[in-house]
Amino acid sequence: MSGPTNGTAGGAGTVARPAAPLPAQRSAGPVPPRGTVVVSSMASDAHTWNLVFLQLLIEELGFEVVNLGATVPDEMLLAECRERGPALLVLSSVNGHGYHEGLRVIRRLRADADLAGLPVLIGGKLGITGGESAEHIEELLGAGFDAVFDDRPEGIAAFTGLLGRLSERQAHELR
Amino acid sequence: MNFGDHVREVHARGALVVQPRMGMADPALMRAGLEAVERADADTVGTITLDSYTRTGDLESVRAALRDGVGLNGYPIVTYPAAVTRGVVAGLAERGFPVQVRHGSARPLHIFGALLDAGLHATEGGPVSYCLPYGRTPLDESVRNWEASCELAAEYAAERGVRPHLETFGGCMLGQLCPPSQLVAISVLEAVFFHGLGIRSLSLSYAQQTDAEQDAEAIRALRALAGQLLPDADWHVVVYAYMGVYPRTVAGANALLAAAARLAVDTGSERLIVKTSVESSRIPTVQHNVDALEYAAAVARDRRRQLAGPDAPPAAPADGTDSQVYREAAALVAAVLDGVGSGGVGGALVGAFKRGLLDVPYCLHPDNAGRSRSYLDEAGRLCWAELGGVPLQGIAPVRPGRRITSGDLTKALCHVQDRFDAVALDRGADRPVGAAEHEILEGKPA
Numbered sequence: 335m336s337g338p339t340n341g342t343a344g345g346a347g348t349v350a351r352p353a354a355p356l357p358a359q360r361s362a363g364p365v366p367p368r369g370t371v372v373v374s375s376m377a378s379d380a381h382t383w384n385l386v387f388l389q390l391l392i393e394e395l396g397f398e399v400v401n402l403g404a405t406v407p408d409e410m411l412l413a414e415c416r417e418r419g420p421a422l423l424v425l426s427s428v429n430g431h432g433y434h435e436g437l438r439v440i441r442r443l444r445a446d447a448d449l450a451g452l453p454v455l456i457g458g459k460l461g462i463t464g465g466e467s468a469e470h471i472e473e474l475l476g477a478g479f480d481a482v483f484d485d486r487p488e489g490i491a492a493f494t495g496l497l498g499r500l501s502e503r504q505a506h507e508l509r
Numbered sequence: 510m511n512f513g514d515h516v517r518e519v520h521a522r523g524a525l526v527v528q529p530r531m532g533m534a535d536p537a538l539m540r541a542g543l544e545a546v547e548r549a550d551a552d553t554v555g556t557i558t559l560d561s562y563t564r565t566g567d568l569e570s571v572r573a574a575l576r577d578g579v580g581l582n583g584y585p586i587v588t589y590p591a592a593v594t595r596g597v598v599a600g601l602a603e604r605g606f607p608v609q610v611r612h613g614s615a616r617p618l619h620i621f622g623a624l625l626d627a628g629l630h631a632t633e634g635g636p637v638s639y640c641l642p643y644g645r646t647p648l649d650e651s652v653r654n655w656e657a658s659c660e661l662a663a664e665y666a667a668e669r670g671v672r673p674h675l676e677t678f679g680g681c682m683l684g685q686l687c688p689p690s691q692l693v694a695i696s697v698l699e700a701v702f703f704h705g706l707g708i709r710s711l712s713l714s715y716a717q718q719t720d721a722e723q724d725a726e727a728i729r730a731l732r733a734l735a736g737q738l739l740p741d742a743d744w745h746v747v748v749y750a751y752m753g754v755y756p757r758t759v760a761g762a763n764a765l766l767a768a769a770a771r772l773a774v775d776t777g778s779e780r781l782i783v784k785t786s787v788e789s790s791r792i793p794t795v796q797h798n799v800d801a802l803e804y805a806a807a808v809a810r811d812r813r814r815q816l817a818g819p820d821a822p823p824a825a826p827a828d829g830t831d832s833q834v835y836r837e838a839a840a841l842v843a844a845v846l847d848g849v850g851s852g853g854v855g856g857a858l859v860g861a862f863k864r865g866l867l868d869v870p871y872c873l874h875p876d877n878a879g880r881s882r883s884y885l886d887e888a889g890r891l892c893w894a895e896l897g898g899v900p901l902q903g904i905a906p907v908r909p910g911r912r913i914t915s916g917d918l919t920k921a922l923c924h925v926q927d928r929f930d931a932v933a934l935d936r937g938a939d940r941p942v943g944a945a946e947h948e949i950l951e952g953k954p955a
C-alpha cells in the first residue's frame with residue numbers, strides 16, 4: 335500500500351526556485367559590493383536560521399548574498415552557481431548529514447568544468463554526535479572544500495577573517 | 510488502544526504523558542530505545558522519529574548511508590520492509606505503550622503508506638507546519654499530498670476498525686520567534702483541516718516560547734478555539750519543550766524542561782514532548798531521553814501536588830478568551846476560514862499565505878510572504894514588530910522600521926539559551942555540555 339515514492343536526491347516533485355524573502359540588506363553607503371556569495375543548505379537539511387544568520391553576517395562584510403534556502407537539490411545548487419558566478423559558495427549543514435552530503439556535493443562541484451575552481455566552504459554541525467572528527471574534516475578537505483568549520487565558537491571568527499581576506503584580495507584585483 | 514484514548518486515560522488519573530523525540534537508523538537500537546522509554550519511571554508513549562533523507566523523499570541516499578555505515582539522524586521507515594518495522598513495535602501497543610511516528614515531510618504519502626503498513630496509526634505534522642519550515646515544496650503541493658495522506662489514513666481506519674491519531678505541528682513553526690498567536694492559529698487550522706478529512710482523534714501542539722505567562726495565555730487560547738471549532742472531535746493538547754536554540758549547560762537545559770513541564774500542568778495539557786540536556790549539540794542517546802522523561806515527569810508530579818496544596822498560585826481564569834493572544838489568534842483563524850471555498854480549508858490556507866494573511870517571520874520558504882517580523886519586548890514577550898499583510902492592525906501593537914543585524918538576530922535567537930544558562934552558571938556547580946564548553950567559560954561573544 336506504499337504511496338508513490340518521490341524519487342531523486344533532494345526530493346522530486348516541484349522544486350521552487352529561491353525567493354528573496356530577506357531583501358538584500360547591503361548598506362547604502364559608499365562601499366562597493368565585494369562580489370556575490372551564494373549561501374545554501376544541502377538536499378536533506380531543512381534548517382534555515384543558520385542560513386539567515388550567515389546571510390546577514392556576510393552582507394555586513396560587504397558582499398551581496400544569494401540565499402538559496404533549505405533542502406537545495408544538487409542540480410539546483412550547481413545550476414544557481416553556474417548562472418550567478420559567485421565569488422564564493424558557503425554551504426551550511428546542521429542536521430547531522432553534513433559530512434555525508436558535503437562529500438557528495440563537493441565531488442559534483444569539482445567534477446563540473448565550470449565550477450571546479452569555485453571557492454567552497456562548509457560549516458555547521460556536520461555529524462550526529464557533536465563535534466566532527468579530524469578524520470572526517472580531512473576527508474572533506476581532501477575531496478575539494480577550501481575550508482571546513484566544525485561547530486566551535488572560534489569557527490565564526492575564523493570565517494569572518496577569511497571573508498575579510500577574500501574581499502581585500504578582490505578589491506585588490508579590481509584595482 | 511488508540512493513541513488519543515490512551516493519553517486521555519492517563520490524564521484522567523491525574524498524570525501527564527511524556528514523550529521523547531527519538532529515532533535511530535538501526536532497527537534493534539530503535540526497539541531497545543522504545544523499550545527503555547516504556548520502562549522509564551514516567552507515563553510515557555513512544556516515538557519513532559524519521560531521518561531527513563526519508564523526510565525529503567531521497568530514498569537513494571538512505572540506501573547509500575545504510576550501505577556505507579554513515580549515521581542517519583532518524584529511523585528510515587520507508588526503506589525497511591514493513592515486517593522489520595512491525596518487529597520494532599511488536600507487542601508494544603498491546604501492552605499499553607502506543608508509538609507515534611514523527612517525520613517532518615511536506616509530501617508524507619509514502620510515509621503514511623509505510624507506517625500504516627507496519628500497523629502504526631499515530632503520526633503528526635500538517636500541510637503548513639511540515640511545509641514552510643521544512644524545505645521548498647510548494648504549499649499547494651503539500652496541501653494536496655497531506656489531503657491524500659489523511660484520506661489514506663481514514664480509509665485504512667474504516668477497513669480495519671482503528672482510529673488513526675493526528676497531531677498538528679503548527680504550534681512550532683521554525684521553533685522560535687514566531688508570535689504565539691500565529692502558532693495557535695496555525696495549530697487550530699491544521700486540526701480543522703485534519704478533521705475535515707475524516708480524522709477524529711486529534712491533538713493540537715504548542716511549543717514553549719520565551720515567556721511563561723504568554724505561553725499559558727496561548728495554550729488557553731488554543732483550548733478555547735479548539736473547543737469552538739472541533740466540537741465533536743476527541744482532542745488533547747500537547748506541549749513541546751522549547752524548540753529553539755537550547756541552553757548549553759545541563760542545569761540550564763533541565764531548568765528549561767522543568768518550565769515546560771510546569772507550563773503543561775498549569776494549563777491542564779495532557780501530553781509533553783521533552784528535549785534532552787544535549788539538545789544544543791547532538792542527537793541524544795536513549796539514556797539522555799530517559800533522563801529527560803523521568804525528570805519532566807517528576808517536575809510535573811511536584812507541580813500538581815503544589816497546585817493542590819496550600820501555597821498554590823492563584824488559579825488562572827477558566828475561560829481562555831480574555832487575552833491578547835486569544836484576540837490575535839481568533840482574528841487570524843477567522844480571516845483564514847473566511848476564505849474557505851471549494852478548495853476547503855487546505856485551499857484557504859494556500860490563499861492565506863499567498864495574500865500574506867499568515868506570514869511567518871524569517872521563514873525563507875518561497876510561498877511565505879516574508880513581510881512580517883517579530884521581536885522580544887523588554888519583558889521577554891514575543892511580539893509582532895511588523896505585520897506585513899497579517900490582518901491584526903488595531904489588534905496587535907507593532908514596532909516597525911528597525912534594520913536587523915546578525916548580532917540582533919543572534920541575541921533574539923539566544924535569549925532563552927542565555928537566560929537559562931546564566932541561571933545554571935550562577936549556581937556554579939554545573940558542567941556545560943558539548944563542544945561549546947569554552948564559549949561558556951569565556952563568556953559568550955556578543
Ligand code: B12
Pocket residue numbers: 378379380381382383384387388424425426427428429430431455456457458459460461462463464483485489490493530532558559560561564565582583613642643681682683684685752753754755756787788789790791792793922
Ligand atoms: C530550530 C531547530 C529546528 C527547527 C528548524 C526550523 C528552521 N527552518 O530553521 C525544526 C524544528 C524544523 C528542526 C527540525 C529538525 N532538526 Co533541528 N534544531 C533546531 C535547534 C533547536 C536550533 C537551531 C537554530 O535555530 N540555531 C540558530 C542558528 C543561527 O545557529 P546554528 O544553526 O546552530 O548554526 C551556528 C553554527 O553551527 C554556525 N554555522 C552553521 N553553518 C555554518 C556554516 C559556516 C561556513 C560557518 C563558518 C558556521 C556555520 O553558525 C551558526 C551561528 O553560530 C537545534 C538545536 C540547538 N542548537 O539548540 C536543532 C538541531 C540542529 N536539529 C537537529 C535535527 C536532527 C533535526 C531534525 C532532523 C529532526 C530530528 N531528527 O531531531 C529536523 C530536520 C529535518 C531536516 N530535513 O533537516 C539536531 C542536529 C543533530 C546533529 N547535527 O547532531 C539538533 C542539533 C538538535 C538535536 N540535538 O538533535 N530543528
